[in-house]
Amino acid sequence: MYKGGETDNLAAYQQLTKLNRLFLEKYPFMGSAIKSGFAAFGRTWADEFEELLTVMFPSEKELAAAADGYVRFALDVTRRQSRFDDDGCYPQKSFDKVAQEVYLNDNYMQSHYLPGLLLSHLLWPHHYRQSRFFIATFLRDMETMGARSFIDAGVGTGFLSRLTLQAIPEITGIGFDISPSSKKFSEHQVASFNMSHRYEVRVLDLCSTATKVESDWLISAEVLEHLEDPMLFLYKLRGILCSGGKGFITAAINAAEIDHIHLYRHxxxxxxxxxxxxxxxxxxxxxxxxxxxxxxxPPPEVVAFIVT
Ligand SMILES: C[S@@+](CC[C@H](N)C(=O)[O-])C[C@H]1O[C@@H](n2cnc3c(N)ncnc32)[C@H](O)[C@@H]1O
Incomplete structure (x- = not known):
C-alpha cells in the first residue's frame, strides 16, 4: 500500500490511478474528478483516498464495481438536482416509500447508494471539506478530551465512524441505522481496517424505537433531510447525548437526492x-x-454543527 508523503505525482498512487483510468475510459464525462481533487487538496487527499480504495476495493473487479456504482449515483443526483432547479422543491414521498425503495433494497444499496456515497466523501469537494472540518474540530476535541466511546446515528457507509476509530486507538463505537445493508457495509469497512473488535452496528429506526444508550460523543451526518419529522429525530438525539457531551450533526440543504424528503432551504x-x-x-x-x-x-450545500 502507498504509505504517503513521497511525491506530488498522481502516478505514485496505484488505485487512484486505476480509478482515474476507469473514469477516463468508461465514463469520459467524469474525466477530471480525480485530477481536480488532487489539484485542489493535494497529498493529504490522495493519501486518504488511496488508503480507502486499497483497503475497500483491492481487486480490479471491486474497484470497477465501486466506480460504476458511484457514477450511477452521481448521475442520479445530477438529474434530480436539475429537476429541483426548475421546480424549487423535492418530489413528495413518504419515508416508508423511501425505505422500501432505498434503505431496505439491498441490491440498490450495495451496487449504487453505498459505494456512491462512500466515494462522494472524497470526490465531492464539499463532502471532503466537511470531513476535514470534522477531523479538525470534533475529532480533535475527542482526542484531547480523552473520548472513550461514541455513537453514530444513521451510520450509512460508516465513513465517519471509521475515521474516528482510526484516529483514537482505544475508542469503541456503536452505529445505528435502519438499513441492514448500511450495517453490513459499515461493519465491512471497519473490519477491513482491522477495527471490528471496537465497533458494532445495530439495525433500528431511530425515529420510532428507543435506543436505551447514551454517549458523551455523538455523530449524526446527513440524516435529518431523510426524515418526515426531523424534530422527532433531534429529540431522540438529544436523549442519546449525555449532559456535558458533544455532538457533530449535519444536514444537506437544497440537495435533491433519491431519499431526501425534508427540504432545508437555509x-x-x-x-x-x-x-x-x-x-x-x-x-x-x-x-x-x-x-x-x-x-x-441555490446550489446544494452541506452544513455541519458542533453542539453541546
Ligand atoms: C446519507 S446516509 C448517512 C451518511 C453517513 N452518515 C455517512 O457519513 O456516510 C443516511 C443514512 O441514514 C439512515 N436512516 C434514514 N432514516 C433513518 C432512521 N429513521 N433511523 C435510522 N437510520 C436512518 C439510512 O439508512 C442511511 O444509511
Missing amino acids: PGEVKEQLQQAGFTVEQYQSIPAYKPRKADA
Missing part, C-alpha cells in the same frame, strides 16, 4: 431545530457544492 432552519430540541450550537460550517448557476437556483 442552514439557519437546521440551527433553529437544533436549538428547539435543546442543543446549544458551539460552531458550524456551511459549504456549497458549487457557485450558484442561476439567481433563483
